Amino acid sequence: MKKLTYLFMAFLLVFLAACSSNETTSKEENETKKEEKKKEQGVEVDKGLLNVELTIPASMFEGENVDTVISEAKAEGIDVTKNEDGSLKYKISKSQHKKMMEEMEKGIKESLEEMVNGEEFVSLQEITYNDSFSEFTVLVDKAAYENSFDGFALLGLGISGMMYQYYNGTNADDVKVKVITKDQETQEVIGEVVYPDALEETETEAE
Template identity: 55%
Template sequence: MRRFTYILFALMLVFLSACANKEDNNKSKESEQTKEQSVDVEKGLFNVEITLPASMFEGQDINKVIADVEKEGIKVTKNEDGSLTYKMSKAKHKEMMKEMKGNIIDVVNETKQNKEDYKSIKDITYNDSFTEFTMVVDKATYENSMDGFAAFGLGMAGMMYQLYNGVKSEDTKVTIKLKDQATQKQFDQIVYPDDLNNEKSE
């Protein structure tokens, strides 16, 4: 199960990053593409179904992907549009979410400890649903660095966790608060995906 969760985690981060960086001047077309490429999670009484868009598997051997997932005891259906639907028990889904949560916590801890790449970051805290993160930083160092990429990573991870937990794609939201270590005051805030959409429209 751990290998399956790691694969989902990696696929989703790449997928969300690609969606965030994609530009399309035709808004209606972009909206339709976003709908077709969204992750859909349905929670039934006994089972959970997760449908992943075909775009997440581009360049991969789809038969191998299916075989690897089914080794975990998860039923896979290949849909006409190329998407895959994973059907698992509620217990299996709960286990998956627990492991995914552990993966995100590992990312947070690695980011805090990586002083070579993230010199300004002193601490990172988060809520249980990963809808909010607080980055405690040395403000001057942060503003003269590329440490904002850490916030992007946290935003993508939080959105991913919410999606797999059944939150509709249009309702996913992650707030990153930036606090100055010296004053303990918040000096900025980033909201995903809102701020990404604003950047694209500018």
């Protein structure tokens, strides 16, 4: 079960790496590139009556011995097969998938707590969210927030929300995460960011 949980972090890293690409392409090529990226990097989730199938792209296993990955999964009682394109198909029970999602949910909540109570992002006062992690509201000390780099924390919220939705079976085209930033004292909306749109805009600007 731990191996599947680690795949969440692997996918996050692959996603960030893909979004940092700076190759120069035309607008038409960019659109084609984005579609190919979704197919190559997307986690496919097929929920059956008794089992859930997760298809993890080969790009997630770069630098790893795939045979070892398969052996470790089988040792945990997980049915896994290697596809012709190098991707791995995991077949797990609904209870295993439920446990994985619960662990992912727990991890996200613990990260949010650390953001608010830790020393790294001092302007963040409170973070609330909905059940699907598709919307976050961040209350901040406005003066401290505007004089810091705490806005980088919003990226973490966007990525976490997207990953949760991907692994929960949300269609890739429907995955959206809205992050609203408000001044805690006045409740004034300071900013609103929607992911993955913001990542795609950043990538386009870089190109």
